[in-house]
Amino acid sequence: MAAQVKAAEHREPLVRIAKRTDISRGKSWAIRAAAIVLALLLGALIMLLLGHNPFLVYADMVRGSLGTQIGRRETVKIAVPLLGAAVAIAPAFMMKFWNIGAEGQILAGGIAATYFALFWADTLPRVPLLIVMFLAAAIAGALWGLIPAFFKAKWGTNETLFTLMLNYIALGIEQYLQNGPWKDTKGTGFPIIAQFASNARLPKVLGVHAGWIIVLIFVVLMFLYLRYTKQGYEIAVVGESEATARYSGMSVPKIVMRTMCISGAIAGIVGFTVVSGADYTLNANTAGGVGFTAITVAWLAGLNPIIMVFIAAFLAILTKGSGTIQTNFSIPASVADVLTGIILFAMLGCEFFIRYRLIFRGKGEHSNG
């Protein structure tokens, strides 16, 4: 042991990690930009190894997602549910209630909306029908969100597992409906649900279903809700410390349940926009992993709904772009996924460098950056 100590004398560790106390906004964005550039370079390397010209591939990604009107519309279509779900989980995450059940809440909303689309389309005109579908989706999503919140508030169950399990239950219900009572009898015999009647479809605005307007309204509302309302303030306090919330006389169970109703309701409405605006039907892919990707969006945006718009747009461009290069360069889907993965990894990973800094030996005091 003594020998070790001797060897260690006069030597600083090669790299030390120190927490940053403050970082300017510009610098943190510079780090993020550098991370993305690094990820793009890494992706370029992979494409080079596969024998493609990375410049052409990247250019094609951009062209595919933004270059044409059809491409742009597709990109927006991808972004809408992603952004909506991210906004939905924002209040729950702010409260440190780890709602990873947006997936199930989207489905619950989609199922409720589909019920009215299938069975009330004959009796209701377009506007009232859409409003009923909207409300039904909101209520169904809210209930699906309320269940884990209720159990957590009453018996302290783990919300992460609970919301996750509810995803599968929602999916199971959807499968049952699709294969049983709601199966399209006029179709080819495949277990699918019939396409909605035209009065159950969301109208298009600027070429994309009106869901984008709904979601953008929620972005603004959520931003204001979290920042300027009493309920938003309560959410922040509960998220920071339940004990403090209790001490200041807040009813934590009530806040938890109310917030999850809001979170679930918005997710449910996202489900409504998907079935009524994008797919015109309900299927197992109605949520399609959006509820999970939305966590990345919400987190990268620091739970700020306004920033989520940009993150969701960026992810949608990536998704659409990698779809394009699959067809144009016959790059396997998995490689496109790897590329997306690298970029996401870099974006999440760089948060470490925003929070901490590395100090290399011998540069202790100078490397304050």
Next chain:
Amino acid sequence: MDANTAIRLKDITKTFGPVVANDKISLEVDRGEILALLGENGSGKTTLMNMLSGIYFPDAGQIWVDGREVTIRSPRDAFELGIGMIHQHFKLVDVLTAAENIVLGLDQKGRLDRKKVAREVRAISEKYGFDIDPDQKIYNMSVSQKQTVEIVKVLYRGANILILDEPTAVLTPQETEKLFAVLRNMKADGKSIIIITHKLNEVMAISDKVAVLRKGKYIGTVNTAETNPQALTDMMVGHAVTLDIDRPMAKYHDLRLEVKGLNCRGSDGVKALTDVSFTAMGGEILGIAGVAGSGQKELLEAIAGLQKVESGHIFYYPPHPKSDIAGNHVPVDKAGEELVGKNPTQIQKIGVSLAFVPEDRLGMGLVASMDMVDNMMLKTYKESKGPLVDRKTPRALAEKLIEELEIVTPGVSTPVRKLSGGNVQKVLVGREIASSPTVLMTAYPVRGLDINSSYTIYRLLNEQKMKGVAVLLVGEDLDVLLELCDRIVVLCGGRVTGVVDARTATKDQVGLLMTQSAGKEAEA
């Protein structure tokens, strides 16, 4: 530096972002010597010691141990150099025994020989006079026993240099005496001891030398025999502070709160309060003394409506509207209002305010990541009309507090976790006072605070008392309780063991009441 020097620090500097926590600090400790490291809160004592124990790495400066220049990169390096630190918050595994905790983390080949460990632990205990059972589980131990395990742990690992971070904060006067006896034995054995403390009487009682830090700077080292508390205080704060705490007499006393036969169970289902009865008067500071965990927390929470009451009553008597602070007194004529069964918000509205300061100051009264404005409105945000929060009123309040209480902060929008302990405390107590309560309850309001900040808090509490507020003060420093309070209720094991007049009671008397039933246990 001579051959007898155990540790020498030279020009040690450590910065955290823009804050210089330690600015070129130099120290020396000899073998067989007890050095008290004295300084106000935020003066950098713990930071400095954390660099010795390998938790932080200095930005600049040199360290010599036993005359050899060393680099301490990790707690392991420190431990190999024979430096052991006993932290304020114990780092023990509850479900393991004392002996298991002591050997935990040591790289030893083969099986753990429990008997051998127990034998060695006993040997160390006998040598220095510890009272420890190697086979006892940590969760069965009192705070002082846990501390003993921590000390034996570092000794077992062969530490020759012990650093104790505020070891007496959690101890009763009797336990403190025991600890000091052990420290003296270790000193006689040639160990070097550095003890971080705020309490001047303890510095005088135990140390050979005192090193004083102020605001991250090294002020100087003096021999304890050649100094006195007044001189040390001057070094610490930079200017003379009178040690006497003011104790004005209110113009009249007024029954405000009556607790009758209160029984409660704590969160773990264990009986926390048994048949507790006492009264609190307006115009009086009522101290609540007791060893940590004697039911103080449950008592305050029960009054604030946060703790379920099994049986008993808490009556609140509102002051007569014609009574005022000028001295016009009309006795309370209304029947008491029962507080048991009301929710915290209702009790708050009545005027009973709880400024609870738990172990970590930011735990419950404040939200660490929020700024002062958002913290100001924690209890009042519901009062404004409509669904939106009103941040103007709390902002004005925050600015007022910063000015009146001399809170040091870059601004009202700085998260309170970036403030130093004393300033956080001022924010908390200031907010409670701003709600003009008729009953103000505070627990450990000066824990960990430097002298200046402590006096500010005492002044605030006295002001409230003179306004006719009934102040309930849970404290740990008996000297302070005896100088500041009018009466003291002593709790022991959830029972009231006595109510004494603080003007006439002695420290021994209160200390005895505090340990009345726990005394037997400590001897066993």
